[in-house]
Amino acid sequence: QVQLVESGGGLVQSGGSLVLSCVASGSIVSMYAMGWYRQAPGKQRELVAGISITDITRYADSVKGRFTISRDVAKNTVYLQMYSLKPEDTAVYYCNTYPSARNNFWGRGTQVTVSS
Numbered sequence: 001q002v003q004l005v006e007s008g009g010g011l012v013q014s015g016g017s018l019v020l021s022c023v024a025s026g027s028i029v030s031m032y033a034m035g036w037y038r039q040a041p042g043k044q045r046e047l048v049a050g051i052s053i054t055d056i057t058r059y060a061d062s063v064k065g066r067f068t069i070s071r072d073v074a075k076n077t078v079y080l081q082m083y084s085l086k087p088e089d090t091a092v093y094y095c096n097t098y099p100s101a102r103n104n105f106w107g108r109g110t111q112v113t114v115s116s
Contacts, residue, residue: 002028002105004095009110012085020080020110022095028105030073035098036080038091038112049080050098062088085114 008020020036028034035050049069050058057069068081078095092109096102 002026002102004028004105004107006093006095006107006110009093009112011113011115014085014087014114014116016085016114017081017083018085018112020082020093020112022078022080022107024076024078024095027076028097029071029076029078032097033099034069034071034078034095035101036067036069036078036093036095037101038089038093039109040088040091043091045094047098048093051078052098082112085112087114087116090114 003025005023008018012018033052036048037045038048039045048060048063049067051069051071066084071078090113092111094106094109096105
């Protein structure tokens, strides 16, 4: 059974930074394109960033220039570096396959809260 475990969230002031990690079971990170998604209270889950198996990256317009997605195949880990955080970045962040998430891959996510 695939497990994706997100970590690294927390409370940070506006303008601050965080680095999220997603550790995957098995060889998921080397087999699939991976993405970071987020869900804010009362909103639908949205794709934030994606990375292909050839390391081509894609970002939502709202985070371009502020977030960087990367992966370490040897560690089965996907990262999301977040800079210049804004209150509107507050959400639960999840990793999953990209561009289509797999329903049975969702983990618990990690909460990111940005105070103004």
